[in-house]
Amino acid sequence: MVNDRKVAIVGCGFVGSSSAFALMQSGLFSEMVLIDVDRDRAEGEALDISHGSPFASPMKIYAGDYKDAADAAIIVVTAGAAQKPGETRLDLVNKNVSIFKSIIPQIREVGFEGILLIVSNPVDVLTYAAIKMSGLPESRVIGSGTVLDSARLKDALGAHLGVDPRNVHAYIIGEHGDSELAVWSSANVSGVPLHDFCEMRGHFDHEASEKRIADEVKNAAYEIINKKHATYYGIAMSVKRLCTAIMRDEKHILPVSSLMVGEYGLEDIAISMPTIVGRNGVECRVPVSLDEDELAELHRSASALKDVIDQVDFNA
Numbered sequence: 001m002v003n004d005r006k007v008a009i010v011g012c013g014f015v016g017s018s019s020a021f022a023l024m025q026s027g028l029f030s031e032m033v034l035i036d037v038d039r040d041r042a043e044g045e046a047l048d049i050s051h052g053s054p055f056a057s058p059m060k061i062y063a064g065d066y067k068d069a070a071d072a073a074i075i076v077v078t079a080g081a082a083q084k085p086g087e088t089r090l091d092l093v094n095k096n097v098s099i100f101k102s103i104i105p106q107i108r109e110v111g112f113e114g115i116l117l118i119v120s121n122p123v124d125v126l127t128y129a130a131i132k133m134s135g136l137p138e139s140r141v142i143g144s145g146t147v148l149d150s151a152r153l154k155d156a157l158g159a160h161l162g163v164d165p166r167n168v169h170a171y172i173i174g175e176h177g178d179s180e181l182a183v184w185s186s187a188n189v190s191g192v193p194l195h196d197f198c199e200m201r202g203h204f205d206h207e208a209s210e211k212r213i214a215d216e217v218k219n220a221a222y223e224i225i226n227k228k229h230a231t232y233y234g235i236a237m238s239v240k241r242l243c244t245a246i247m248r249d250e251k252h253i254l255p256v257s258s259l260m261v262g263e264y265g266l267e268d269i270a271i272s273m274p275t276i277v278g279r280n281g282v283e284c285r286v287p288v289s290l291d292e293d294e295l296a297e298l299h300r301s302a303s304a305l306k307d308v309i310d311q312v313d314f315n316a
Contacts, residue, residue, distance in 0.1 A: 001071055002114050005030040007243065008069035010103060011079030012036040015119060017045045018236035019076055020061070024049050026240050027057040028247050033064040033072070036079070070110040074243055077130070079103060080120035085226055092121055097129050097312055104133035112136075115246055115281050118143045118257075119239060123176045124305055125312065127257045128270040132314045140281040143257030145272030146172040146180060148238045150255050152217045153182055160213060161201050163189060170194070171255050171288065172217060173273055174301030180272075181301060182214045185291040242277065249279035258282045264295065266302050269309065 007029045009016050020034060036042040042063035050061040062068075069075050080096040100120075107116065116136055118127045127143030134141060149172035151165075158165030170187035174180045187194040195206050203209060224231045245252040256275050260266040263273065263285045276283040290298065 002073055003031070003071045004073045004247065006032070006072045008033045008035060008064075008072040008075045010035045010069075010075060010077045010107075011120070012038070012042045012045045013078065013082065014230045014232035015235055016076075016078035017049075018232040019078060019119070019239040020045060021049055022236040022240040023243060024052065024059055024061065025056050026244065028243055029073075030058060031060045033062060033068045035064060035066065035069060039063060066106040066110050069107070070112055072112070072114050074115045074117055074246060075107060075112060076117045076119060076239055076243075077103065077126075078119045080126070082230060085222075085229070093125055093308055093312060096120055096122070096126055097314065100126055100129050100133065104130050108133070108135050114140070116141045117239070117242060117246075119235060121176070122308075124257045124270050124272065125308055128259070128309060129312075129314050131259055131270065138259040138261075138282075141258070142242070142277070142281055143270060143272070144176075144235065144238055144242060145257030146174070146176050146255045147242065147272075148234050149176060149180055149217055149220075151234065151238065152220050153213070156213045156216055157187075157189075157194075160203070160209065161189065161197060163197075163201075171274055173255055173288075174271060174298050175305050176257065176272060178218065179297075179301035179304045180218060181294060181297040182210070182217065183288060183290060183294055184210055185294060186289045245277045246279060246281070251276050251278045251283065253277075253286055256282070258285075260285075260302075263287070264290075264298060266299070269302055269306055271302055271305060 009020050034042040034046050046061045046063045118130050120126050123143040131141045153170050153172050154165040154168040157168045167190045171183045172180050189197040221231050253274050254277050255272045257270045257272045259270050274286040274288050
């Protein structure tokens with residue numbers, strides 16, 4: 001049985017603990033189990049967060065083991081080696097695939113039947129690894145993908161145009177990393193094509209602005225890591241947003257990483273595309289309009305990921 005009021009988080013580093021803090025305040029769940037190889041760390045985080053219960057909805061928060069997560073509605077996996085200054089997400093592959101070989105089989109062995117949400121980096125490769133190792137239907141294994149990247153794009157465009165970023169509709173797709181791309185051709189502000197809105201606000205050098213903003217979004221994590229050594233608040237809010245879409249069966253469209261099965265000419269690879277997300281996980285990819293250059297960039301991004309996947313042993 002799946003307990004719709006229960007969530008589990010594997011990994012209590014900065015991302016895991018920040019995600020736990022965000023979910024504690026969300027009101028989505030009444031029970032949360034924290035799992036970490038450092039049991040003391042998990043117990044400390046559980047105690048610290050639970051002390052805020054009088055200021056939020058009641059929640060039982062405790063450190064536990066994989067058997068405690070067996071009936072969770074969602075398991076959020078944030079465990080893995082941290083990205084260091086000067087290190088790309090793809091540099092983390094072999095280290096974190098090895099870590100997943102000790103995590104995902106344990107999730108499988110306890111009979112977990114909920115949604116597996118992968119947040120660890122490189123998220124696309126690790127989402128693919130989790131699909132291969134978990135035995136779960138591919139629709140129930142979701143990577144956080146470019147949800148945060150797309151939020152960064154909306155924030156940057158909102159600042160550029162002097163408009164609420166919630167009115168900006170634009171996606172980052174492809175790899176969550178160096179080969180990601182912004183879909184400019186279908187971007188709009190409350191239904192107004194992006195270029196038209198830019199000109200209405202006095203911006204006419206579209207190509208230069210797009211390049212600057214895309215680079216700013218792509219390099220945002222590196223800038224944050226250089227300044228404070230880790231990123232965690234933005235991704236924690238992304239985790240909360242994803243869990244909300246799942247648990248409330250919103251059918252919300254989010255650019256999550258999931259297994260492609262022929263869409264856009266891509267298959268046997270996990271990559272981020274706009275996707276309808278609901279209580280059962282991935283419902284379907286949304287056929288967002290791409291121009292020829294964007295489609296070519298998407299295939300280059302997929303090829304970069306495929307090259308990495310082909311060199312990794314996913315046998316648990």
